[in-house]
Amino acid sequence: MAGGGWARAVRGLLLDVSGVLYDSGADGGVPIGGSAEAVRRALATQKWRISVLGLMIAQLGSDSEAKWPWIKASGLKLQLCTNETQATRENFVRKLRAMGFDISVPEVTAPAPAACRLLKERGLRPHLLVHDDLVPEFAEIDKTNPNCVVLGDAAENFTYANLNEAFRLLIGMEKPVLISLGKGRYYKETDGLKLDVGAYMKALEYACDVQAEVVGKPAKRFFESALAELGVPPEQAIMIGDDIVNDVGGAQQCGMRALQVRTGKYRPSDENHPEVKPDAYVNNLAEAVDIILQHL
């Protein structure tokens, strides 16, 4: 495992958040041991290389480098790539910072902003079945007379009444449009495993005989937008996640390497998955970052 070839020539890290940085829970969640420190060490390579190499290149006055040589010269770049839909990105980042993760809003790629772009492009007016705390992400979107349903990890809002309401709207449409913010099967909170949005997506798909459009991991377009934020091509990026299908499989389909951590929702049976095989397993994010830093 340690020191494998998978760790060579990495310039960008895409990190899943829940189950990699922290275990979520009703109490807000708890950081996974060593993760905040690992993020700090990864970002530190960036800062150090900016200061030294950027200065050297600036002094040389070289024109052969790209437009911003001090960025090109930096170490690891980092982007969080999450299917988190229980909070706005702003509140999500606030929570992460309170847990000791040195992260800012543009460093988070999340499904809700991606869904808003899609809704605008296609003139769709959503009925939202999402977590209360996510609703502000859709503030700019016309929600009158809905012609689609947007499903997120609504958690306590997944009531019998709310599911029936979303179902009735869909079944009443001539051509039902169901947009799902992710298709995860389940995730781990501090008080146990919870059904994720994908399970409810399947319920509505079956009831309405419709196929949902997934925004978020493992959609290719979603990984591509995270890579664009990162400014790193897929062959120089590595995804680190706890979800064998949505993190590992999705990233590999985009030409990235991908690691599965043995934290969060990881289960030993994942290692026998019939379709997806990670480039490596690591015990946790800290171990992954250790090995990647050794190969920088």
Place this chain on the structure above:
Amino acid sequence: MAGGGWARAVRGLLLDVSGVLYDSGADGGVPIGGSAEAVRRALATQKWRISVLGLMIAQLGSDSEAKWPWIKASGLKLQLCTNETQATRENFVRKLRAMGFDISVPEVTAPAPAACRLLKERGLRPHLLVHDDLVPEFAEIDKTNPNCVVLGDAAENFTYANLNEAFRLLIGMEKPVLISLGKGRYYKETDGLKLDVGAYMKALEYACDVQAEVVGKPAKRFFESALAELGVPPEQAIMIGDDIVNDVGGAQQCGMRALQVRTGKYRPSDENHPEVKPDAYVNNLAEAVDIILQHL
């Protein structure tokens, strides 16, 4: 439609209940116009033929007839074949009788008693995610230390917490066993369409990567046990239901004819179903019984 060949040589009627006899609802539901009268007329053929033919045969003292000639000589026989899992059969029959349907408990084939037989055969101890009013059906079943989950139309019991609990039990089993009392997509109540047990079955199947065992329509074994109660071979029986897949498709797979009524959850788009084509459409149960009686 009227007078088609489909109505010839019918000796047994299997009737779906919700959407055929009545529209269910929080208030207990309301009979569909003409249905109680139709059941009465169908049963009347039976009584008349018993009294006249039974008497004639008894007087002739013939031995060439079966053991109970007065039964063999009867007109239409009738069995309700329902996926109803919101009440015990006793309470279900009480409700139907109060609506004017002249039905008794042995005339109802329902999933819960069938599931109890299966649980006993296989030594399974269920965790129940069912409607409160169905629980007494499982009174005789050992439910300690569950090694399977039984899912019914739990309605208001389909809470986020209850679904997570059932999910955690399943995902914690070495080989998850999920038994679903039906796999309907939705049904109609007086206040609108509601998601049926099949939608929640799909959610748990996806989350646990397991295939549910369906007890109830459209399972072949379930139709066969209803036919056994009826004492009529499939080619002399006809199923009348509002569900194109579970009623019509399921019955046809057992060699029965099947009608779809244009009541209950029927939708015009059902008539373009890619796989299932009923032997005929009728506007409602009353029309079906009219035509069948004309061919007796």
